[in-house]
Amino acid sequence: MAMWRTAKHAIRSLASTVPDVSPFVRQLHASPGSKKIVGVFYKANEHAAMNPNFLGCAEGSLGIREWLESQGHQYIVTDDKEGPNCELDKHIPDLHVLISTPFHPAYVTAERIKKAKNLQLLLTAGIGSDHIDLKAAAEAGLTVAEVTGSNVVSVAEDELMRILILVRNFLPGYHQVVKGEWNVAAIAYRAYDLEGKTVGTVGAGRIGKLLLQRLKPFNCNLLYHDRLKMEPELEKETGAKFEEDLDAMLPKCDIVVINMPLTEKTRGMFDKDRIAKMKKGVLIVNNARGAIMDTQAVADACSSGHIAGYGGDVWYPQPAPKDHPWRYMPNHAMTPHISGTTIDAQLRYAAGVKDMLDKYFKGEDFPPQNYIVKEGKLASQYL
Numbered sequence: 171m172a173m174w175r176t177a178k179h180a181i182r183s184l185a186s187t188v189p190d191v192s193p194f195v196r197q198l199h200a201s202p203g204s205k206k207i208v209g210v211f212y213k214a215n216e217h218a219a220m221n222p223n224f225l226g227c228a229e230g231s232l233g234i235r236e237w238l239e240s241q242g243h244q245y246i247v248t249d250d251k252e253g254p255n256c257e258l259d260k261h262i263p264d265l266h267v268l269i270s271t272p273f274h275p276a277y278v279t280a281e282r283i284k285k286a287k288n289l290q291l292l293l294t295a296g297i298g299s300d301h302i303d304l305k306a307a308a309e310a311g312l313t314v315a316e317v318t319g320s321n322v323v324s325v326a327e328d329e330l331m332r333i334l335i336l337v338r339n340f341l342p343g344y345h346q347v348v349k350g351e352w353n354v355a356a357i358a359y360r361a362y363d364l365e366g367k368t369v370g371t372v373g374a375g376r377i378g379k380l381l382l383q384r385l386k387p388f389n390c391n392l393l394y395h396d397r398l399k400m401e402p403e404l405e406k407e408t409g410a411k412f413e414e415d416l417d418a419m420l421p422k423c424d425i426v427v428i429n430m431p432l433t434e435k436t437r438g439m440f441d442k443d444r445i446a447k448m449k450k451g452v453l454i455v456n457n458a459r460g461a462i463m464d465t466q467a468v469a470d471a472c473s474s475g476h477i478a479g480y481g482g483d484v485w486y487p488q489p490a491p492k493d494h495p496w497r498y499m500p501n502h503a504m505t506p507h508i509s510g511t512t513i514d515a516q517l518r519y520a521a522g523v524k525d526m527l528d529k530y531f532k533g534e535d536f537p538p539q540n541y542i543v544k545e546g547k548l549a550s551q552y553l
């Protein structure tokens with residue numbers, strides 16, 4: 171067994187919240203010597219050379235290749251993450267660090283973790299590490315960390331855009347123009363102002379708060395549901411009202427925005443019954459995670475008109491298969507997973523990953539808010 175797979179004693183002193191945590195954990199920080207680091211990113215092909223700051227793609231490789239190799243580390247980058255003979259699986263048995271992004275997620279299952287005998291560190295270039303089996307990672311003593319805050323502005327801006335796109339019934343108008351048509355009535359009968367509408371965010375953490383701040387000048391009625399009440403100053407600044415009971419908030423909302431992580435508690439939270447509690451004609455924006463919704467329930471409610479519009483960039487699985495029902499449901503404003511991978515966001519999460527790798531090599535701690543799994547324990551919102 172590799173030497174960094176032991177350290178029995180270290181974990182015992184931690185009050186772990188993961189049931190039956192294995193006492194066999196891997197060291198938190200790098201042991202000396204060359205490391206094998208694998209990055210899984212989407213491929214950019216002809217787009218790769220179009221912008222020198224395009225760091226988030228496989229070709230850009232977060233801009234850390236030279237830095238890693240100059241220190242004697244091996245850096246393998248691939249977009250091939252699935253299927254029996256995929257490139258990622260070839261490296262699982264001997265990699266030390268796996269970097270992945272939510273945009274092109276490498277699904278790190280318990281089975282992969284079991285095979286990854288040298289693995290110590292799983293880094294998410296971005297926010298949201300639900301593509302990793304976090305319990306299995308905790309039980310194996312792995313560290314999971316993400317670049318908290320790196321793309322929150324990017325996502326909040328995108329949500330505001332999708333809200334407006336849905337409220338104004340923008341996309342059918344755009345498609346008319348492209349197809350050479352002109353039919354004002356077909357758009358106008360279901361286009362509204364945002365002013366005066368009730369918008370509720372489910373989750374008011376970093377992104378939710380930024381969205382509320384951005385919505386304030388639109389003179390909406392703002393509501394939020396979260397497991398935690400926000401600071402009174404921010405409530406005052408945004409005018410957003412706390413709703414402790416999600417099911418009491420939903421029927422009040424014209425627009426619902428999802429802004430919480432995918433956890434065991436939030437998976438499938440918006441099923442047929444919960445959607446039925448929402449206003450007929452509700453608009454939903456979800457840039458959080460696709461699996462928070464029941465896929466078929468959303469498609470059915472869009473078809474029946476109970477949901478008047480659904481927009482977002484997150485799907486399950488990703489890439490979304492060709493037959494994913496959300497591609498074909500009416501009144502959607504869906505794109506591939508793009509909101510958190512603007513060039514500005516890429517620069518921030520690339521810098522954040524480099525900083526964490528540097529700290530890992532030096533045996534230093536990461537910024538505390540970056541840890542999702544540390545010393546056998548999951549971050550509180552994942553419990």
Ligand SMILES: NC(=O)c1ccc[n+]([C@@H]2O[C@H](COP(=O)([O-])OP(=O)(O)OC[C@H]3O[C@@H](n4cnc5c(N)ncnc54)[C@H](O)[C@@H]3O)[C@@H](O)[C@H]2O)c1
Nearest residue numbers: 297298373374375376377396397430431457458509510551
């Ligand atoms: N589409 C993208 O590109 C993209 C980019 C960044 C983040 N995200 C997603 O957005 C999520 C939120 O990001 P953030 O930076 O705002 O995270 P955050 O941790 O700052 O905020 C999450 C909020 O959700 C709340 N929450 C957690 N579980 C809850 C529950 N069961 N019920 C009610 N509230 C709950 C938390 O208390 C917290 O306030 C991420 O976890 C990720 O899944 C998507």
